[in-house]
Amino acid sequence: MNPIQVLIRKELKVEFRSLQGLVASAMLSFMILMSLRFSVTDSIILQNSGILWASILLTGLGLVTHISTRESERGTVDLLKLAPITRYQLFLGRMIGSLVLLWILSTITLVIYVILFGNPFAENLLLAYLIVLIGCIGLSAVGTLAASSATPLHGGWMITSLFAIPILL
Incomplete structure (x- = not known):
């Protein structure tokens, strides 16, 4: 099995547990x-x-930071660095795993948004959903990179937001 697929399955299994x-x-x-x-x-x-x-930016960064912090606290990051995979595969596996979770979160957020604010997208709701999902790709990539860099530091959950928000805006 591909190492990237293994990392994606691990991310999803740990979160859904x-x-x-x-x-x-x-x-x-x-x-x-x-x-x-x-x-x-x-x-x-x-x-x-x-x-x-x-809403998606704040909660998505919180989710990505939570995933990275959990891995750091459990020592998973250190064990993954010892695995026979490249850093690129490690990043890609973690990013895609976070991306799937962000897609779920963004879908929930979009549904809540439409319920509370009406449907301002009218007939373009599917296009708006597609744009949200594309935005999640960037949020996942930047968030995973920032969280991986900042999590080992004291107060890394806060530093992740300070790193990622200016890049994403």
Whole structure:
């Protein structure tokens, strides 16, 4: 079996075993959208998708950081560095595993967004969903790279956001 596929399966198996990161991120996304729904009254802001992207960005970075922190705390990163795979394969496996989880989170966030704010995308909902999924590719790549770099540091979960947000914006 391909080492990248093994890493993807490992990422998904570990997350689906406990669902800690995915459920917490989905709840945070719900809380962000709910608070913005009742605090923002300007109809122009509600029609734009900035609220959706802010929610996906914050919760997605939290999810990617959680995955990386969990691997660092359990010593998985050190063991993976000893495995006979290249750094590229290690990064790609971790990134695609995070990407699948981000797609699930983004789908949940988009559904909550449409329920709370109506459907501002009208007949272009499928196109909006495709754009969100493409955005998740960049978020997964940058988030995984930033989390891998910052997680070993003290307060790495905070440093990950400080590294990734300017790059993503």
